Amino acid sequence: MIGKYEATIYEEGNGYTGAISLGFLPDGRRNRAKRKGRTKDIVKAKLKKLADELEAGVTSAESYTVTDAVRDWLDKGLKDRDPDTVTTNRILAEKHIIPNIGKAKLTKLRADDVDEWLDGLTDKLSTRTLLGVHSILKRSIRQAQARDKVIRNVAELVTTPKGKVGRPSKSLTLEQAKAVLKAAESSELHAYIVLSLMTGVRTEEARALRWMHVLAWDAKAKEWRPVAEAGFNRKRFAIYVWRSVRKHGDTKTRKSRRTLEIPKGVADALKVQHTRQAKWKLKAGEDWQDDNLVFCTRSGRPLDAGNVRRAFRAVTRRADIGEDWVPRELRHSFVSIMSDSGVPIETIADLVGHAGTSVTEKVYRHQLKPVITQGAQTMHGIFGDAPEKKARRSQRRRPASVTSA
Numbered sequence: 001m002i003g004k005y006e007a008t009i010y011e012e013g014n015g016y017t018g019a020i021s022l023g024f025l026p027d028g029r030r031n032r033a034k035r036k037g038r039t040k041d042i043v044k045a046k047l048k049k050l051a052d053e054l055e056a057g058v059t060s061a062e063s064y065t066v067t068d069a070v071r072d073w074l075d076k077g078l079k080d081r082d083p084d085t086v087t088t089n090r091i092l093a094e095k096h097i098i099p100n101i102g103k104a105k106l107t108k109l110r111a112d113d114v115d116e117w118l119d120g121l122t123d124k125l126s127t128r129t130l131l132g133v134h135s136i137l138k139r140s141i142r143q144a145q146a147r148d149k150v151i152r153n154v155a156e157l158v159t160t161p162k163g164k165v166g167r168p169s170k171s172l173t174l175e176q177a178k179a180v181l182k183a184a185e186s187s188e189l190h191a192y193i194v195l196s197l198m199t200g201v202r203t204e205e206a207r208a209l210r211w212m213h214v215l216a217w218d219a220k221a222k223e224w225r226p227v228a229e230a231g232f233n234r235k236r237f238a239i240y241v242w243r244s245v246r247k248h249g250d251t252k253t254r255k256s257r258r259t260l261e262i263p264k265g266v267a268d269a270l271k272v273q274h275t276r277q278a279k280w281k282l283k284a285g286e287d288w289q290d291d292n293l294v295f296c297t298r299s300g301r302p303l304d305a306g307n308v309r310r311a312f313r314a315v316t317r318r319a320d321i322g323e324d325w326v327p328r329e330l331r332h333s334f335v336s337i338m339s340d341s342g343v344p345i346e347t348i349a350d351l352v353g354h355a356g357t358s359v360t361e362k363v364y365r366h367q368l369k370p371v372i373t374q375g376a377q378t379m380h381g382i383f384g385d386a387p388e389k390k391a392r393r394s395q396r397r398r399p400a401s402v403t404s405a
Contacts, residue, residue: 002044003051009043012036018043020050053107053151064149066109066137067102072147073140084204084305089136096121096133106141106150111157118161127163134160169329171336172197176321181265183319189311191266191273192295192303195239196327198266200334203327205241207303209294213240214270232274237267270294 006021015038022031035046070093078086101109101117114137121130138155145153172180177197184193196206215224217236224238238261262270273294280298281288289300296303313323 002047005051007047007051009040009047014038016040016043018047020047049107064106064144065102066104066106066140067098069106069144069149070097070102070136070140073136073143077139077143088132092129092133093136096125097137106144109141109154111154114155114158118158122161122163125163126165127160130163131160134158167324169332170325171329172321172333174337174340176319177333177337179319179321180315184315187311187315188276189308189315191269192308193312193315193330194269195262195266196330197333198263199239199260200331200338201239201241201260202331203305203308207293207295207305207308209239209241210292211274211294212292213242214294215239227270227274232267232271237262237270 002020007018009016009018011017015036017034017036019032019034022033025031033050035043035050037043037046074086074090074093078089081089100120101113104113114134118130118134121133125133134155138153141150141153141155144150181194181197184190187193192206195201195209196203201209211228212226214227215238216227216230216232216234217223217238218225218230218234227234227237238259240259242257277296281290281300284299287299289296291300291302293300293302308327312327313325316325317323
């Protein structure tokens with residue numbers, strides 16, 4: 001007997017086989033779980049472990065591996081996540097987990113094995129990526145625990161090591177920003193770049209922006225109306241930043257939802273984009289996917305993040321500032337330029353959709369400058385798209401719900 005189970009150990013081949021009786025199968029055959037080993041003691045220890053697992057309700061086969069657990073989690077544990085998150089997790093798992101420790105039997109995985117695996121990645125991955133792959137393993141084993149496939153989650157006993165130092169985010173100088181705007185004029189990404197740089201919206205917010213969320217001020221009716229109805233022959237424009245490409249279309253946080261009055265330069269770029277898109281729609285005919293997106297492919301479909309990144313780098317190359325840039329650094333540049341122009345951090349936090357100034361200070365600490373004056377220049381004043389007189393006029397009768405960018 002081993003625990004409460006009947007057990008036998010017998011010589012077989014070049015070693016020994018042990019079996020625990022689990023009763024009978026529906027067809028009347030005996031149901032036995034077997035373990036093999038070189039010596040009787042090894043087999044007995046395996047049977048003892050098996051009995052403990054059975055008592056704990058563990059039902060996984062001895063062959064159930066880390067790869068099985070990770071792929072089960074990827075298939076079942078990400079059902080409510082946005083497509084980009086799912087893709088990122090799959091790439092990390094297929095590249096860094098499965099090839100390295102995927103063959104390990106889950107019931108035999110030790111904390112030391114996880115430690116060694118993570119330590120082997122420290123010279124290849126950043127700390128943030130290491131945290132990501134470690135989290136995937138922890139959540140995969142946690143799901144396996146919930147399904148009675150393993151007793152302990154050894155990955156949770158391990159501390160994530162620090163990885164290699166990654167390239168810190170950077171921001172464009174004012175001169176570089178002007179060069180990028182100039183270089184972008186011939187790009188289909190022009191309005192996207194102008195909007196991102198001059199309003200500080202997140203990349204996932206820009207990609208989800210719809211024409212119904214682009215507004216024009218109807219001075220006669222004294223109300224904001226969708227630009228598709230009011231037209232571009234207006235003096236003031238705004239955008240609702242209420243959606244993103246995240247799952248369910250939510251912004252990063254509820255505080256991230258905001259309404260921004262946009263500079264004239266952004267409105268002009270959006271007008272060109274609207275005209276360009278109308279031509280695409282006409283040419284695409286029945287193939288046009290009408291999702292009302294401001295930024296889309298020539299067939300109306302959502303922009304892919306990778307394609308946006310490549311197109312943006314082509315623009316920075318033409319601007320002669322190199323290709324080592326990513327679209328989210330337009331947001332960093334917005335913060336930097338606004339801060340350099342004396343805009344208070346409280347205003348910047350509102351503009352970029354942060355819950356408070358502490359988040360802005362932490363994330364954009366390299367872009368922020370000390371503010372000692374209250375005066376603020378609007379973006380169209382900074383980039384010379386409108387005289388100061390217009391900038392002052394745009395401040396009059398601004399609704400409390402609209403923040404000027």
